[in-house]
Amino acid sequence: MEKVLEVKGLTKLYKNNRGINDINFEIYKGDIFGFLGPNGAGKTTTMKIISGLCRADQGEVRIFGFDIVEQFEKAMQNVGCIIETVEAYEYTSAYKNLELVSRFYKDIKKARIDEVLELVGLKDYKNEKVANFSLGMKQRLGLAAAILSKPELVILDEPTNGLDIEGMVDIRNIITQLASEQKITFFISSHLVHEMEITCSRVGIIYNGKLVKMGYVKELLKSYDTLENCFMDQVRKEKSGT
Amino acid sequence: MNILYANVVSEIQKLCLKKRTLFLLIISALIPIGTALILSVFQNNVGIIPITKNQFPIFVLSIFTSYFLPLVIAMVTIDLFSGEFGDRNIKIVLLRPISRFKIYTSKILSIGIFIIVNLAIAFIFSCLALILIKGNYQFINGFLKGLVAYGVSIVPMIAIAIAITFIGQFFKSTGSGLTISILIYIAISIISRLSPQFSRITFTSYTDWYQLWIGSSILIGKVISSFIIILSYSMIFFGIGFYLFDKKEL
Numbered sequence: 001m002e003k004v005l006e007v008k009g010l011t012k013l014y015k016n017n018r019g020i021n022d023i024n025f026e027i028y029k030g031d032i033f034g035f036l037g038p039n040g041a042g043k044t045t046t047m048k049i050i051s052g053l054c055r056a057d058q059g060e061v062r063i064f065g066f067d068i069v070e071q072f073e074k075a076m077q078n079v080g081c082i083i084e085t086v087e088a089y090e091y092t093s094a095y096k097n098l099e100l101v102s103r104f105y106k107d108i109k110k111a112r113i114d115e116v117l118e119l120v121g122l123k124d125y126k127n128e129k130v131a132n133f134s135l136g137m138k139q140r141l142g143l144a145a146a147i148l149s150k151p152e153l154v155i156l157d158e159p160t161n162g163l164d165i166e167g168m169v170d171i172r173n174i175i176t177q178l179a180s181e182q183k184i185t186f187f188i189s190s191h192l193v194h195e196m197e198i199t200c201s202r203v204g205i206i207y208n209g210k211l212v213k214m215g216y217v218k219e220l221l222k223s224y225d226t227l228e229n230c231f232m233d234q235v236r237k238e239k240s241g242t
Numbered sequence: 243m244n245i246l247y248a249n250v251v252s253e254i255q256k257l258c259l260k261k262r263t264l265f266l267l268i269i270s271a272l273i274p275i276g277t278a279l280i281l282s283v284f285q286n287n288v289g290i291i292p293i294t295k296n297q298f299p300i301f302v303l304s305i306f307t308s309y310f311l312p313l314v315i316a317m318v319t320i321d322l323f324s325g326e327f328g329d330r331n332i333k334i335v336l337l338r339p340i341s342r343f344k345i346y347t348s349k350i351l352s353i354g355i356f357i358i359v360n361l362a363i364a365f366i367f368s369c370l371a372l373i374l375i376k377g378n379y380q381f382i383n384g385f386l387k388g389l390v391a392y393g394v395s396i397v398p399m400i401a402i403a404i405a406i407t408f409i410g411q412f413f414k415s416t417g418s419g420l421t422i423s424i425l426i427y428i429a430i431s432i433i434s435r436l437s438p439q440f441s442r443i444t445f446t447s448y449t450d451w452y453q454l455w456i457g458s459s460i461l462i463g464k465v466i467s468s469f470i471i472i473l474s475y476s477m478i479f480f481g482i483g484f485y486l487f488d489k490k491e492l
Contacts, residue, residue, distance in 0.1 A: 051337055053492045076339040087333045092259045103248040104338040
């Protein structure tokens, strides 16, 4: 299996003594890898280090074999991200936002911008200022920006955060559609265990800054009724120190 | 497209998409016209004006380089750095396949282009405003000297932009970054006026660098020494500014 992302011994401690400790995992081509954990477990910190927004105290991240610190441009060439929150230039339109993003990649034509806007359901609002967008529309725009360059790996930190049920289902459907049709590998974080169970092919459970369990969803569900039970079991073990 | 060039284009496009940029450029055009109007009223009522028609574009330039342009540069520079960190828009660029060095450099280059456009507008409108002032206007003593003066003023203005970029690294909001930048600029300017020795070693004293180029003879030695001081400050502020930018975490 082709390795897309490789994380080795990732450690980062903040001043408040929280952070992540010795995180190790790999993501393979075609995975929809879910990073499951409660708020404050270290999901966003890990994703920030992976995408170069933060530096680790120790450890190494390789994307498509390129070191994220030493070979940043090459590592990020085929990656699309939403980290923590969707950011957009609110003073301009959705289309202009994507046009600004498109300059960082080769051969993104105007038709591709229209194509992704249609895919995320924003085609009718493409000339509207982002300042007037709802949270759900901004989330869709963020996803459009992340997939604009046809990346091979898409990293999404809590992509359904703050969305209503319809918005969550829409985002989930877009992810599964892109994974099956365009063979995009996804790395998604969430604290919503049911969402992870139905979206992801593999999951890693992170708790208190440590990766406590990893496996294929189908395999985990052979031992547990639901992923929630698996998660709670891991939390109990972690709390009791067993 | 080269990634550095691509981000310069993007940064310029972002500047153009903001209404504030257009407003600042309109002000740049109105200052020479307003100044010429005041002088023409003075000329019509008193009969004479304190400057000749040939000196008018240089007079306008002195207003620009001493007060207006440093303020405009501070607004634009702080907005592109502290502003983007403050509203976290910087993440849009930081998550793209472009190194932080190229992001930092391209932002400064785009500010440099903004400065050139601003000075060009000021020069064009100061030439057009000459219609309002009576007297003779000579090609060499008026137009050419003006062109040279506006052209060489790009250098100290970019140096000021680089220094403000450095200051901007300490702030995460446009308001605080802009206020502190202006206060530092005013403080250095006042100290420079009070102490000639201090003045010689501060880069803000070289905003009238163009004066060395438009005298009856150009003092090559002084031009070079001034340029070295401006360049040295620029390199120091660029280096430390980039170091701080590179270490920033979101």
